Amino acid sequence: MTLEKPALLSNDANRSAAHLIDEMSRLYYLSRAIHVAAELGIADHVGDDTVAADELAQSAGTNPEALDRLLRFLSAYGIFEEAAPVQYRNTKLSATLRDDHPQSVRANMRRIGDFWWSAVGNLEHSIRSGESAFTAFHGVPFFRYLEEHPDIQKRFDEAMARISATNDAAIADAYDFSGFHRIVDVGGGRGGLLAQILMRVPDATGVLFDQPQVVAAATRLEQAGLSGRAEPMGGDFFKAVPDGGDCYVIKGVLHDFNDEECVTILSNCRKSMRKDAHVVVANQDLPTPIAGPHPNLTMDLQMMVLLTGRERSATQWSELFRQAGLRTINSLSTEVGFTLVDGVISEKG
Numbered sequence: 001m002t003l004e005k006p007a008l009l010s011n012d013a014n015r016s017a018a019h020l021i022d023e024m025s026r027l028y029y030l031s032r033a034i035h036v037a038a039e040l041g042i043a044d045h046v047g048d049d050t051v052a053a054d055e056l057a058q059s060a061g062t063n064p065e066a067l068d069r070l071l072r073f074l075s076a077y078g079i080f081e082e083a084a085p086v087q088y089r090n091t092k093l094s095a096t097l098r099d100d101h102p103q104s105v106r107a108n109m110r111r112i113g114d115f116w117w118s119a120v121g122n123l124e125h126s127i128r129s130g131e132s133a134f135t136a137f138h139g140v141p142f143f144r145y146l147e148e149h150p151d152i153q154k155r156f157d158e159a160m161a162r163i164s165a166t167n168d169a170a171i172a173d174a175y176d177f178s179g180f181h182r183i184v185d186v187g188g189g190r191g192g193l194l195a196q197i198l199m200r201v202p203d204a205t206g207v208l209f210d211q212p213q214v215v216a217a218a219t220r221l222e223q224a225g226l227s228g229r230a231e232p233m234g235g236d237f238f239k240a241v242p243d244g245g246d247c248y249v250i251k252g253v254l255h256d257f258n259d260e261e262c263v264t265i266l267s268n269c270r271k272s273m274r275k276d277a278h279v280v281v282a283n284q285d286l287p288t289p290i291a292g293p294h295p296n297l298t299m300d301l302q303m304m305v306l307l308t309g310r311e312r313s314a315t316q317w318s319e320l321f322r323q324a325g326l327r328t329i330n331s332l333s334t335e336v337g338f339t340l341v342d343g344v345i346s347e348k349g
């Protein structure tokens with residue numbers, strides 16, 4: 001069933017180019033309003049009912065009038081509906097902000113706290129310098145900042161696990177992992193993808209490799225009853241990755257990093273892998289040609305602002321593999337927007 005897209009701009013925006021761009025420039029209020037509604041758990045408080053704004057304000061601990069204005073604003077975009085004056089109910093869109101929605105985006109929105117938003121506000125720094133606005137604003141790189149703020153790290157990892165859960169099964173289905181014996185998930189987060197892969201390859205064992213504080217809280221493999229076949233290992237992929245694997249999966253990680261850093265990670269895989277092993281990189285690549293708004297174009301800016309990374313094309317992946325002594329042998333699309341680039345050790349490497 002297709003969902004009718006809400007209008008993002010008013011009819012007034014048609015009056016002139018100036019009106020149009022002025023309205024477009026204010027859409028940051030829409031973004032932030034969605035994050036704040038998710039943070040406050042408003043959609044959960046509304047539930048399946050129609051609820052008065054002051055009642056919602058009491059449950060969410062907000063100012064009643066301010067909350068009513070927020071919900072009135074969001075309702076204009078189809079996110080909540082003002083069913084009667086100052087009475088709100090959920091719509092298909094606002095329902096996805098509920099924690100209990102099967103495709104809930106709440107955790108994803110809640111990771112965008114003030115620390116993140118302030119870095120986005122520093123976008124000009126990235127454009128002028130080509131450097132991370134986040135690092136310039138906070139004085140430390142993104143992943144270091146998370147490590148120094150365990151509550152934010154926890155939120156980030158939970159969000160990644162929720163996002164990952166929506167595409168792990170499709171990625172595990174898209175590539176034939178049978179025949180591998182030791183599968184290493186490099187930067188594997190809480191282990192959702194590795195769990196899906198191991199469920200499909202009963203003879204294989206796995207290594208979940210990520211930063212120590214992340215693997216310490218990784219629960220997905222245990223929840224899937226796979227602890228006996230998967231070893232959690234903390235470390236730094238800029239120094240080394242676990243050795244002896246015949247498959248190294250790297251999903252949603254390399255777009256966080258610049259070319260030089262990617263080559264270091266890929267080279268560390270090459271140094272540790274068996275001669276006949278594969279490296280499988282899963283990323284949301286740039287659309288070619290670019291034909292209108294695309295979430296990966298937004299993601300590309302996000303990688304520039306928060307980290308040192310970027311989204312890439314198939315040609316750019318081949319070049320990074322080459323520099324790491326690998327060669328790409330295949331590229332597979334998935335139904336969930338990820339492309340899987342498959343590589344092996346290059347004879348020249």
Ligand SMILES: C[S@@+](CC[C@H](N)C(=O)[O-])C[C@H]1O[C@@H](n2cnc3c(N)ncnc32)[C@H](O)[C@@H]1O
Nearest residue numbers: 160164187188189210211214235236237251252
């Ligand atoms: C964007 S998340 C992707 C997580 C997971 N692969 C997924 O798709 O949900 C990037 C992961 O890289 C890990 N990471 C970042 N720097 C690392 C490092 N130096 N060594 C090991 N893991 C690192 C992070 O902790 C995080 O789990």
